Amino acid sequence: MQKTLTTNATHTELKAMAIATIDEQTNRIVELSREIQRNPEVGFREHGTAQRLVEQLEHMGLDYRTGLARTGVKARMRGRSDRFTVAILGELDSVITPDHPLADPDTGAAHACGHHIEIAAMIGAALGLQAVMEHLDGDVVLFGVPAEELIDVDWRLSLRDAGELEFVCGKPELIRLGEFDDIDLGMITHPGTSGQESLFEMDHSWLGAILKKVRFHGLTAHAGENPHEGINALKALTLAMTAIDSQQETYRDEDSIRVSQLVVNSGDMVSTIPGTTDLEVMIRGRSVEAMQDASAKIDRSMHAGAIAVGARVEIDTVVGCFPFAQDEPLVEVVDANARTLFGDSEIDSHAGAHGASTDSGDLQMLMPMVLPIVRSGCDGLIHSKDYQIDDHVLTAVNNAKLLASSVIDLLCDGAANAASVIDRSGPKLTRDEYLTIRRSMETKKTFG
Numbered sequence: 001m002q003k004t005l006t007t008n009a010t011h012t013e014l015k016a017m018a019i020a021t022i023d024e025q026t027n028r029i030v031e032l033s034r035e036i037q038r039n040p041e042v043g044f045r046e047h048g049t050a051q052r053l054v055e056q057l058e059h060m061g062l063d064y065r066t067g068l069a070r071t072g073v074k075a076r077m078r079g080r081s082d083r084f085t086v087a088i089l090g091e092l093d094s095v096i097t098p099d100h101p102l103a104d105p106d107t108g109a110a111h112a113c114g115h116h117i118e119i120a121a122m123i124g125a126a127l128g129l130q131a132v133m134e135h136l137d138g139d140v141v142l143f144g145v146p147a148e149e150l151i152d153v154d155w156r157l158s159l160r161d162a163g164e165l166e167f168v169c170g171k172p173e174l175i176r177l178g179e180f181d182d183i184d185l186g187m188i189t190h191p192g193t194s195g196q197e198s199l200f201e202m203d204h205s206w207l208g209a210i211l212k213k214v215r216f217h218g219l220t221a222h223a224g225e226n227p228h229e230g231i232n233a234l235k236a237l238t239l240a241m242t243a244i245d246s247q248q249e250t251y252r253d254e255d256s257i258r259v260s261q262l263v264v265n266s267g268d269m270v271s272t273i274p275g276t277t278d279l280e281v282m283i284r285g286r287s288v289e290a291m292q293d294a295s296a297k298i299d300r301s302m303h304a305g306a307i308a309v310g311a312r313v314e315i316d317t318v319v320g321c322f323p324f325a326q327d328e329p330l331v332e333v334v335d336a337n338a339r340t341l342f343g344d345s346e347i348d349s350h351a352g353a354h355g356a357s358t359d360s361g362d363l364q365m366l367m368p369m370v371l372p373i374v375r376s377g378c379d380g381l382i383h384s385k386d387y388q389i390d391d392h393v394l395t396a397v398n399n400a401k402l403l404a405s406s407v408i409d410l411l412c413d414g415a416a417n418a419a420s421v422i423d424r425s426g427p428k429l430t431r432d433e434y435l436t437i438r439r440s441m442e443t444k445k446t447f448g
């Protein structure tokens with residue numbers, strides 16, 4: 001392998017240099033992935049994970065900023081000119097899966113969504129790119145981002161109500177803070193679920209998600225002695241749930257509306273008419289418009305339950321994330337690199353629709369985004385106690401090579417490919433436009 005590059009090195013030579021560097025750093029990448037896997041932390045509390053990322057950035061001699069949206073870490077590698085900036089993102093957080101064998105015994109946190117490989121892949125790609133940055137016509141931002149998972153919501157809402165956050169997921173909060181204003185394109189990877197034949201999955205879509213925290217207020221009374229004096233908040237809740245189910249036939253198949261419900265509090269004891277009950281409702285959908293439509297129907301259903309029994313209902317609506325559909329021109333760049341690196345038979349180019357959600361959807365409203373999923377090297381169902389990354393080379397190291405090669409294609413030769421992707425991906429929202437839409441969907445309503 002050549003160790004120096006001429007000033008007019010081709011993109012093929014730049015990729016070969018980056019990949020050789022990544023191969024040399026395999027142990028560092030694998031160990032980072034394992035170390036984060038062994039020390040899971042949930043969103044907006046990933047202080048140890050952020051510190052591990054900082055140690056890698058210091059090892060690379062990069063300047064960085066920390067504490068962005070509480071725990072985010074951001075560094076910039078400079079090219080020979082700064083025409084465009086590509087961000088490689090890595091999510092810092094884990095999920096909560098207390099019965100996972102690697103779960104933190106105190107918090108129940110576990111990397112049952114495999115985000116540890118994202119951080120390792122980001123650093124691996126950065127190590128490879130650092131060897132060729134002086135030949136690229138753009139910058140690369142490395143961004144460890146907090147709180148992709150929509151969990152721990154009550155605590156996050158307490159932070160919101162205390163003015164420490166506005167949004168309950170990491171990327172929307174970082175957008176609000178202006179931390180993506182200096183970025184033109186975004187790339188992030190994710191591990192997948194086992195049992196699929198090809199190594200990488202491209203061009204899939206994800207659903208957006210809205211969460212409603214609902215509280216019904218009735219009036220307590222003795223359930224045997226004087227129930228006629230009470231207002232049964234549990235009856236209001238069950239009527240509301242029936243009304244939610246009655247909306248099902250109004251949703252179009254192509255909008256993929258899914259409504260999940262959880263009774264969090266059904267009252268205190270059976271001998272008392274329940275005075276207060278709590279319900280959580282999650283709405284998922286494939287477009288913002290469909291989510292807004294479903295959100296209004298759920299509010300009506302809550303209202304119906306409340307007025308039927310003379311109760312009052314409070315609805316706190318929080319947007320988790322917007323739907324994610326990847327930008328085809330950017331997918332084409334990554335797909336072509338995956339085929340070159342791993343072979344045509346290992347790439348599923350049109351993987352289709354996922355039922356899960358990610359806040360990369362919010363970023364995709366502002367800039368071209370791509371999210372290749374690596375399927376091999378993972379075992380078990382994602383978010384389950386059995387989910388494990390059992391091969392950190394197939395997952396983290398292969399992803400590092402894919403990210404580095406794709407960035408080189410975007411930023412070499414005057415960053416012509418980056419310009420083409422931005423041009424072909426079509427119009428995007430400004431930060432203010434995005435914030436206006438998101439804020440219009442985050443409401444507090446009271447009926448009754």
Ligand SMILES: [Zn+2]
Binds near residue numbers: 115
């Ligand atoms: Zn995930």
